[in-house]
Amino acid sequence: MGAAAKYGCRAHVPELPDRLPAPVVDLGPAAGDRSDSCGWYAARLRTADGGPLPDRAAGVPLGGAAREEGCLLAVGPEATRRIHPTLGKEQRAHLDLDAILRISPWWVRTRSYFGDDAAAFAARAPGQRIPEPVTPGTAGRLGDVLHGSASCQGRPATLTMVVPYRYRSVLGARLDELFKAYATDAAARRGCTGLVLPPPE
Template identity: 90%
Template sequence: MVFGGWALHDTYTTHQYAKASRGLITRACAGLVDADAVMRLDGGTDRVVLGGDEPRTVDFEGIPDGCVLSRVEERHGREVRIGQFTLDIKGLPQERVLHTVEDFPDEPFTTLGLGSQGDMTARTRLPDRMPLGDGRLGDYGPDDVTVVARCEQPAEAATTTLIVTATSPSTRDEAGDRPVLARLARQAAVGAAAKYGCRAQLPELPDRLPAPVVDLGPAAGDRSDSCGWYAAHLRTADGGTLPDRAAGVPLGGAAREEGCLLAVGPGATRRIHPTLGKEQRAHLDLDAVLRISSWWVRTRSYFGDDAAAFAVETPGKRIPDPVAPGTAGRLGDVLHGSATCQGRPATLTMTVPYRYRSVLGTRLDELFTAYATDAAARRGCTGLVLPPPE
């Protein structure tokens, strides 16, 4: 009977936790998301509390807006809080810096231990974003889904685009959470658009949400993804010191962002390294390149309002350097160009770490021209502006 009493007590307690959690989620996120769906993420939980260093709740008093929620678990006899769900509401064009690319960027690959014979560039830890359908609805990454509501006329504070992102840290490991997160993001975008006075027509979610592309394969061949420009370039260019691996994402004709990751595999690295000058070889230790500082290139294109919200983060500066539409240039490891697509701006970027720029030399300009020319032609852009030769 004692056991039965404890079981009833636990059931009652769980019920009370769940009831309180539903109410908290509804209040914190202003009814924009299904509370039960939020609680089911990452295998499910009955205890949800406000998360983050400073609790955030949706109040519709301005943009940006959002809510942060954590789950409570007992581990080793004590309660711990783990991120469960975050809803971010941002707007354009008033939020000028939405996309940033780092000068002196993070390595997109996991470094290898001393003496390791592994393959550093076989798999990226920072995959590019995937389009939702043709990209009109938005895009997604390993642990978040972003839905974009383009206002038919400017909404509150002259907002022309609402950007709603639903994030759950568990999604990276729980693929089944991705469709749930997508539905939550779209549901929140519909509600937020209505609340902020943004009249928008949102497409339905696609039937499938393939996992983000993390594996790099041969760059050459018949590619129809976001690295297709590079495969086409290789058909007429000498491979030489160029990357031999690529990870591209499906092309979305209306995507607000497109990315392609290129890298040099260990075999090609060992082939190229002996051809470098003596000083270069001394500076670019072969073992370090294979284990720690690989050779890679990353492109990212931004279109429409997103093109005007791009900046480059520079070491030592607290505020990123904004890049104005219609311009081109170089900011450390980042090259950028621009174009006009159906009357809207486009910002085209290519990031190449210094250690690999020194290997590519003048071929870097060749690469950027091939990438930017293809992107502009494919998206029907005019007025392509390229950075001057280095």
């Protein structure tokens, strides 16, 4: 207010809410009614069988003008023990259950970047030491990162999903379905157009 008065500007400062949302501190059930940044995934679970999909989630409250949104999904220990025996014999040989549970759990992370943050996103391709800028308006795969794009009120949006290699092999074709569900929801919720998705692997 002081700066506005100094330069003769009119300013309106919105009232602060009575309570701020509690911070997300742990993974909880992925299913159910969610109004946070993992809501797209809960909706997906209502129309698809669980199979090898994550059963745990940690989202953040959605802010209409936030320049970044993220969601973390994970396969909990019990679900991992259920899924592992259903994999093919050769796949199980490369995915030791004990190692998965102790060292390399299965997870998926989405991040949406809007405006200037979308134009500044970079990802590292296999064998690269330096991240490579991702051009707005494009889609593809760089190492563990899938990325798509859209235009939101004339500003760029970069939509990303990170999935470690070992879990990508478990998801198979479901990975493309997951990315499409996430990107379509993020674009529709923000009123974005021109959604570009990476081609199926």
